[in-house]
Amino acid sequence: MTRTYLIKPVLDHHYPAITHGEGIYLYDSQGKQYIDGSSGAVTASIGHGVQEIIDAMAEQSKKVSFVYRSQFTTEAAEQLAKKISEIAPGNLNWSFFVNSGSEATETAMKIAIQYWQEKGMKTKSKIISRWMSYHGITMGALSMSGHIQRRERFELMLESYPSISAPYYYRDAGHRTITECDDFYAQQLEKEILRVGKDHIAAFIAEPMIGAAGGALTPSDEYFLKMKDVCDRYEILFIADEVMTGVGRTGKMFGMEHFNVIPDIMATGKGMSAGYTPIAAAVVSDKVMEPILNGSKIVMSGHTFSANPQSAATSLAVLNYIEKHNLVENSAVNGAYLKGKIRELAEESEIIGDVRGKGLFVGVEFVENKLTKKTFDRGLDIVNKIVEANFEEGLLVYPANAGEDGLTGDAIILAPPLTITKEEVDELVRKFAVALRNVEREVL
Numbered sequence: 001m002t003r004t005y006l007i008k009p010v011l012d013h014h015y016p017a018i019t020h021g022e023g024i025y026l027y028d029s030q031g032k033q034y035i036d037g038s039s040g041a042v043t044a045s046i047g048h049g050v051q052e053i054i055d056a057m058a059e060q061s062k063k064v065s066f067v068y069r070s071q072f073t074t075e076a077a078e079q080l081a082k083k084i085s086e087i088a089p090g091n092l093n094w095s096f097f098v099n100s101g102s103e104a105t106e107t108a109m110k111i112a113i114q115y116w117q118e119k120g121m122k123t124k125s126k127i128i129s130r131w132m133s134y135h136g137i138t139m140g141a142l143s144m145s146g147h148i149q150r151r152e153r154f155e156l157m158l159e160s161y162p163s164i165s166a167p168y169y170y171r172d173a174g175h176r177t178i179t180e181c182d183d184f185y186a187q188q189l190e191k192e193i194l195r196v197g198k199d200h201i202a203a204f205i206a207e208p209m210i211g212a213a214g215g216a217l218t219p220s221d222e223y224f225l226k227m228k229d230v231c232d233r234y235e236i237l238f239i240a241d242e243v244m245t246g247v248g249r250t251g252k253m254f255g256m257e258h259f260n261v262i263p264d265i266m267a268t269g270k271g272m273s274a275g276y277t278p279i280a281a282a283v284v285s286d287k288v289m290e291p292i293l294n295g296s297k298i299v300m301s302g303h304t305f306s307a308n309p310q311s312a313a314t315s316l317a318v319l320n321y322i323e324k325h326n327l328v329e330n331s332a333v334n335g336a337y338l339k340g341k342i343r344e345l346a347e348e349s350e351i352i353g354d355v356r357g358k359g360l361f362v363g364v365e366f367v368e369n370k371l372t373k374k375t376f377d378r379g380l381d382i383v384n385k386i387v388e389a390n391f392e393e394g395l396l397v398y399p400a401n402a403g404e405d406g407l408t409g410d411a412i413i414l415a416p417p418l419t420i421t422k423e424e425v426d427e428l429v430r431k432f433a434v435a436l437r438n439v440e441r442e443v444l
């Protein structure tokens with residue numbers, strides 16, 4: 001093999017080189033076509049090569065590509081912050097721009113801690129999260145995450161934040177109703193707050209629907225109402241991590257809109273610029289900003305590239321594009337169609353245990369035995385097999401297993417660009433069915 005200089009995720013794995021993309025398709029240097037059924041890492045949400053975005057990027061770079069946020073502001077950053085305050089629920093009116101989802105959740109965490117400090121409650125500094133969750137790779141974000149594979153090498157250096165179960169009805173329900181499960185999860189949160197002490201907890205963080213660590217795990221309509229009620233009773237802020245679910249992915253502009261709960265702080269990223277440039281944000285409510293505005297007047301965080309005008313102009317163009325082309329609605333409609341088609345496949349398949357999700361965020365969980373829900377032998381690496389088999393067929397799917405505990409399910413996520421048409425969904429499903437049959441032949 002020729003020598004390479006780029007550190008890739010798996011160093012001895014061959015990654016084809018992509019030469020270009022158009023719509024939902026990517027093309028490699030050998031001419032192979034792929035359906036981007038995962039929008040990369042649930043990111044390329046308006047598809048590839050959209051001329052309007054390319055034009056907006058060129059327009060901004062002709063004006064200015066970089067200014068430092070401690071010295072100047074730009075029209076691009078100001079307009080993007082205004083746009084986000086318009087599309088975000090409630091009075092989430094303030095944006096702090098960063099460059100990745102990890103920075104967004106970590107900034108959200110810091111702002112939550114600062115909020116309590118400004119109010120004179122200096123011990124409120126821990127964050128409660130759910131064990132099946134992924135909030136990012138940097139140390140603070142990883143401390144709030146339960147993704148075993150991504151944590152284990154750094155375990156000794158992570159903060160030991162409290163954590164509780166995620167709503168995983170497929171495995172937790174058993175003889176319990178969904179309502180009973182939700183009551184159990186809310187009680188767990190309450191018990192954990194009482195154990196640690198409410199004076200030590202700044203916030204509870206949760207993804208509206210769990211992505212990488214669960215495979216589009218979807219709570220009931222009541223789950224978040226119950227969790228928020230506990231947070232309010234014990235004066236704990238609620239941070240929604242919308243990095244994966246935000247900006248139309250689940251068939252609403254933001255995932256929390258399905259559950260009628262407005263967070264105090266929200267992290268968003270990925271689909272915000274649809275991958276055209278790196279940008280993410282911690283979006284903060286008036287309530288949380290108030291003591292900071294009346295107190296130190298400085299949000300203690302920031303990165304060199306924060307509020308980068310090139311990225312801000314790109315994100316603004318993407319948000320306008322999503323609105324202009326009704327892509328949130330398309331996500332709801334074609335997402336329901338996709339989920340229906342995968343459910344049909346699941347009925348015939350011997351290894352699909354669960355199909356879940358909302359909008360174009362569809363999780364598929366695989367089991368060795370559909371009756372007992374027994375997971376496959378760890379050595380089989382079923383998720384990787386599914387991903388590889390789809391890759392062979394020219395379909396990209398997103399792996400979503402949370403660890404090697406033997407209990408956590410093995411899932412993938414289907415999350416094509418929100419621009420996908422019904423005919424393209426059919427094409428995606430045909431490829432998925434072939435890959436599924438190939439894996440079944442191998443493992444059964």
Ligand code: PLP
Nearest residue numbers: 100101102134135136211243244
């Ligand atoms: N939060 C959630 C819910 C995510 O899915 C991810 C990435 O997958 C992150 C945070 C971290 O984002 P990034 O990879 O951009 O740092």
